[in-house]
């Protein structure tokens with residue numbers, strides 16, 4: 014067995030506001046895009062429902078990120094179900110949920126702030142006090158149990174007004190609005206929060222085109238521009254945060270790790286995988302950790318027909334606003350190939366690729382690859398040499414509640430065990446891994462499909478895809494397993 018987890022290693026779990034809080038129109042909160050996004054399934058996409066300038070309504074697929082069509086306004090349509098409206102009602106259950114996290118022994122809890130709960134449209138001068146109060150209570154609740162909050166400032170949660178009226182992140186003005194938002198948080202929660210992440214899966218904007226191979230040039234250009242603006246906003250947040258409290262530790266959060274493998278040892282496949290990892294992962298991490306675009310960016314821009322519009326000081330801001338640590342979400346790996354006739358039916362978190370014949374796949378088609386976690390940890394730490402956190406990981410699976418109310422989820426335990434073992438190996442490899450917050454430690458609304466029955470939690474929530482359920486919480490077998498893992502600081506995985 015590899016090295017033990019170091020003293021003080023953070024064990025916990027992760028959530029996001031829009032997927033768990035519910036209370037979408039309560040206490041002054043404004044709407045976000047997820048509030049006009051319908052439920053989907055493994056085969057049916059989620060739709061963003063909008064009203065067009067001519068008064069017609071539309072259901073738009075593939076619009077989880079990227080700009081809203083000009084003139085479109087999000088609306089809720091009769092007969093459609095919007096699962097994020099109520100989520101798992103964490104807003105009203107947070108005390109009970111925190112107590113359950115504490116019972117498992119969590120020392121860290123990753124959560125996000127709903128921007129529109131603090132600034133309902135994103136443009137207000139003054140924050141919504143009720144929103145600030147809610148998060149203050151959550152942080153205090155966590156601290157009372159000695160749980161360190163890890164706060165994602167933006168987790169797919171831009172106020173809808175900014176998306177509709179200002180064109181979203183393609184518009185540089187949003188950098189200023191985000192600055193006001195982050196400054197408010199950094200001042201309000203000083204002493205309650207120490208660890209921050211600026212944007213969840215910031216690289217997701219560049220991964221969209223995998224799902225839209227025929228995406229028009231302006232779409233691609235728009236996403237590169239939006240990402241650039243987010244890089245600047247993130248860098249500014251790092252500087253702002255450190256100025257407000259030098260003890261703040263501010264990190265980036267990037268999806269997937271360099272998780273594309275070559276399907277064969279054909280050098281062309283090696284290059285294809287390298288290229289995919291550069292575009293999907295290193296492009297973003299290099300900017301945020303090293304403070305500059307990597308050399309390969311210039312060719313990427315040229316080949317994609319991208320011309321970034323940069324402000325005079327943007328590059329200087331990127332250079333000084335480098336992060337204190339790097340974090341990423343890790344679920345699965347995929348394969349790249351240049352060979353004809355290979356199906357790209359391997360799915361995953363924002364990725365697609367060829368299936369790996371050596372791996373098993375989940376019911377949602379995501380590969381299960383614990384070695385890939387060790388591999389990506391080594392790649393990331395080897396490149397940057399700064400502390401790393403794995404802030405999402407887990408198995409989305411359907412669970413059954415037995416007649417006696419118990420929930421047996423050996424598949425989830427098996428998945429998590431293998432990944433904890435992989436982290437132990439990576440520690441032994443010398444990686445400075447400091448935290449593990451598996452995704453959806455409590456069941457919540459899936460981001461890609463909007464389903465409840467794609468469950469990641471160690472805590473079961475009685476809520477279903479048709480909106481029924483009592484929101485009652487129950488401990489799954491994995492709850493007791495993870496409690497033991499934490500108690501033994503990762504040495505008892507039985």
Ligand code: BG6
Pocket residue numbers: 029032213214342362363405409452458459460461462467
């Ligand atoms: C990541 C996101 O993409 O993966 C989460 O940061 C998301 O918001 C998670 O929930 C798992 O994906 P899904 O689609 O199974 O919920």
